[in-house]
Amino acid sequence: MKHLRFRSALCVPALRFSLTALLPVLALSAILSAFPAAAQTTNAAPQTKPAEQVAIDPATTVVATVGGEPIFLSEILQQIQQLPQQYQQAPMEQIYPPMLDRAIDSRLIAEAARKAGIQDRDEVKVRVKRAETDIISEVYMTDIVKDAVDEDALRKRxxxxxxxDADAGEEVKARHILVAKEDDAKAIIEELKKGADFAKLAAEKSTGPSGSSGGDLGYFTADAMVPAFSEAAFAMKAGEFTQTPVKTQFGWHVIKVEDRRAVQPPSFEQVQPQLAQDMTREILTKAVEELRSGVDIKRFGPDGSELQTK
Structure with a gap:
């Protein structure tokens, strides 16, 4: 079955290699075949590093030479970063050898291509120029974002x-018991009036998925529930339960409110990725608008005719 796993992994769009798909097949095969073992050892205790081990500089550490030309560790690490996330997490001792082989093969193939004069072809020059434009544009915009979207800016946002947000609203913490018939709900209310434990009754009688946890719904805002349910829940004080059954499309509910509080905002850590994404989009949009400002830009259709500016 190993060949099936290898084939499906090759179909993952995130596997973006700089060479054609054919060139790194042997190296990639070794990575993929190593991955199951890597996954099994992910949760293992971390290995202790020797006390005498010193920090190394990837930019100057030579990991191979090809015809006397060095390949540096930074090149291998960059290749690993281009792999899908699950392969990046594989132990280095498993993923390093095939990636080193790939770097060596890449160097050999590139040298053979240069000797064949591939770099002098017009179509190759066009692609190289386009790649250069893409790379320097990406680095330029990355620098703009990096200078503006730091932790201080994100925390301020x-x-x-x-x-x-002072208008975040209110939320309640409640339990409920869901039954199919109104009479059953009324009977439960009578038991509660006599002092029965709500959570215990919910575990015994509720047909809803929260029954196993005593009917606990946690905290929720009014718009999180169907209107009839929310109206009943938010009309009660903490400690109260409904005196009459509440009808919704799901059946008949008996509801108990356990707490009320102002809506708690998510933590900074929870929203940091979204904040960074929003700020990045805003900064890039503004940067492009400023670049367009004052520049004479003309657009043409597929037939070469000029398009009218809206």
Whole structure:
């Protein structure tokens, strides 16, 4: 079955290699065949590093030479970063050898291509120029974002837009018991009036998925539930339960409110990725708008005719 796993992994779009798909097949095969073992050892205790081990500089550490030309560790690490996340997490001792082989093969193939004069072809020059444009554009925009989207900026945005939202509203913590018939709900209410434990009754009688946890729904806002349920829940104080059954499309509910509080904002760590994404989009959009400002830009259709600016 190993060949099936290898074939399906090759179909993953995230496997973006700089060479054609054919060139790194042997190296990639070794990575993929090593991955199951890597996954099994992911949770193993970390190995202790020798006390005499010193930090190394990937940019100057030579890991191979090809015809006397060095390959540095930084090249291998960069290749690993281009792999899908699950392979990046594989132990280095498993993923390093095939990636080193790939770097060596890449160097050999590139040298053979240069000797064949591939770099002098017009179509190759066009692709190289396009790649250069893409790379320098990406680095330029990355620098703009890096200088503006740091932790201080993100925390400031968090304080202003999320934590500082005074109109976040209220939420309640409640339990409920769901039954199919109104009479059954009324009978449960009578038991509660006599002092029965709500969570215990929910575990015994509720047909809803929360029954096994005593009917616990946790905290929720009014818009998180169907209107009839929310109206009943938010009309009660903490410690109260409904005196009459509540009808919804799911059946008949008996609801108990255990707590009320202002909506708690998510933590900075929870929203940090989204904040970074939003700020990055805003900064890049503004940067492109500024670059367009004052520049004479003309657009043409597929037939070469000029398009009218809206």
């Amino acid at each position: 968090y304080e202003e837009t999320i934590k500082g």
